[in-house]
Amino acid sequence: MLGNIANNRIMTLFIILSITAFFVLATACEAETIVKEVEVIKEVPVEKIVEVEKIVEKEGAVRTVREEVEVVKEVEVVKEVEVVKEVEKIVEVEVEVPVPEGPKREIVFGGLNWDSALVQNGIARYIVENGYGHETSQVEGATVPLFQGLRKGDVDITMEIWLPNQNVVWNDAVKAGEVIPVGKSLEDNWQSTFLIPAYVQEANLDLDSVEDLKDEQYKALFAEADSGGKAVLYGCIAGWACRGVQEGTEAGPGQIEAYGLADHVELRDPGTSGALGAAIEGAFKKEEPILFYYWGPTKLMLDLGYPEKVVDLEQPDPSTCAGNDPVHGCAFPPAEIMIAMNTGLVQDAPYLISFFNKWDWSAGNQLVADAWYGENSENYGTSEEAFEATAVWFLSNNDAWQSWVPEDVLANVLGALAQE
Numbered sequence: 001m002l003g004n005i006a007n008n009r010i011m012t013l014f015i016i017l018s019i020t021a022f023f024v025l026a027t028a029c030e031a032e033t034i035v036k037e038v039e040v041i042k043e044v045p046v047e048k049i050v051e052v053e054k055i056v057e058k059e060g061a062v063r064t065v066r067e068e069v070e071v072v073k074e075v076e077v078v079k080e081v082e083v084v085k086e087v088e089k090i091v092e093v094e095v096e097v098p099v100p101e102g103p104k105r106e107i108v109f110g111g112l113n114w115d116s117a118l119v120q121n122g123i124a125r126y127i128v129e130n131g132y133g134h135e136t137s138q139v140e141g142a143t144v145p146l147f148q149g150l151r152k153g154d155v156d157i158t159m160e161i162w163l164p165n166q167n168v169v170w171n172d173a174v175k176a177g178e179v180i181p182v183g184k185s186l187e188d189n190w191q192s193t194f195l196i197p198a199y200v201q202e203a204n205l206d207l208d209s210v211e212d213l214k215d216e217q218y219k220a221l222f223a224e225a226d227s228g229g230k231a232v233l234y235g236c237i238a239g240w241a242c243r244g245v246q247e248g249t250e251a252g253p254g255q256i257e258a259y260g261l262a263d264h265v266e267l268r269d270p271g272t273s274g275a276l277g278a279a280i281e282g283a284f285k286k287e288e289p290i291l292f293y294y295w296g297p298t299k300l301m302l303d304l305g306y307p308e309k310v311v312d313l314e315q316p317d318p319s320t321c322a323g324n325d326p327v328h329g330c331a332f333p334p335a336e337i338m339i340a341m342n343t344g345l346v347q348d349a350p351y352l353i354s355f356f357n358k359w360d361w362s363a364g365n366q367l368v369a370d371a372w373y374g375e376n377s378e379n380y381g382t383s384e385e386a387f388e389a390t391a392v393w394f395l396s397n398n399d400a401w402q403s404w405v406p407e408d409v410l411a412n413v414l415g416a417l418a419q420e
Helices: 002-025 115-132 143-152 167-175 198-203 210-214 216-222 241-247 273-286 299-304 343-348 351-358 363-379 383-397 400-404 407-418
Strands: 032-048 051-058 061-068 072-088 107-112 136-141 157-163 179-184 190-197 231-234 265-268 291-296 310-312 336-342
Touching (some): 115 157, 115 363, 115 383, 115 400, 143 167, 157 167, 179 351, 190 198, 198 310, 210 216, 231 273, 273 291, 273 299, 291 299, 336 343, 351 400
Parallel strands (some): 107 157, 231 291
Antiparallel strands (some): 157 336, 179 336, 190 310
């Protein structure tokens, strides 16, 4: 019995390592040459015979005598520089794992509670269902609980893992062999905790840095009746990883504490991404002051005129933080957003790795899909139905996605779209 368990674990590990190796091979990287100079010190004995002249006195006479003295061995130090070239090259390869016939298990997506993730879910689910033959579903929720679900296998795929926001838990899960990255997600991205409207800065020309939020006049500018004189910051939702970056975790003090803003700024939870967007949009329409967190590419920021009409208050550069991690007190660097898979799905549907590895979700893709959803979502009974309709529209009106899948899968998806 124990032997069978051990064998099963070894086989599981082998499969995971094999698939992970494929993912690495399938990722194009530039060849890198590392040149190491090694100093080799050699001690070379050199024999020298030294002749000396002596003046000696013998029997009252003075004579000069030449003598050979003992052999003297001197050590000559020779420094050789040995150049060793190590060339590491990761080769891009194409490996298609065939999709087997017959019934396939349901695949569960993490339904992260913001639009870009749900738009991508809708498109990925349509392709997985109609192209690869899997039933799909999604579990809705916030970043932290859904990532725990991904680690445990309750969730199979998460379309947006934001790093460095989730650095600590992500690294732990990868090391534990619970999850693997299978592709890159939302591109051309940015995020910031300290945004203000440009019209606010135009009326307050000295307001350009987070340090200025300690000034009483600028605190009062963003204060509300119930904030005790502090500036109100509409921040990340509780349960989002960026919340920990703002208020701190065991990994670091967080931006507010590190900037010395704890006595000057109140971090307020809007409750939902929709409420956060509504608060921002409402303030812009009335040209009222607001201090807020947001990210892009998103339709809201496009509509509000980012970056010309939205100002990012100056913060320390990410390079000043250990590991470029803003939890230590610096601006967010451009995020690396991963598509993550629970390793259990690696065994059940390895052919999906190639699909997600080719996934290419540019700002252009996101903005057109997000815009269509915003204009049409009210025509559907549920948000899930609206995102599925967005997927059908996007796949029918854009063809870049067709290079992400093999020909037989593409034919299946196009056949399903033709019947919509």
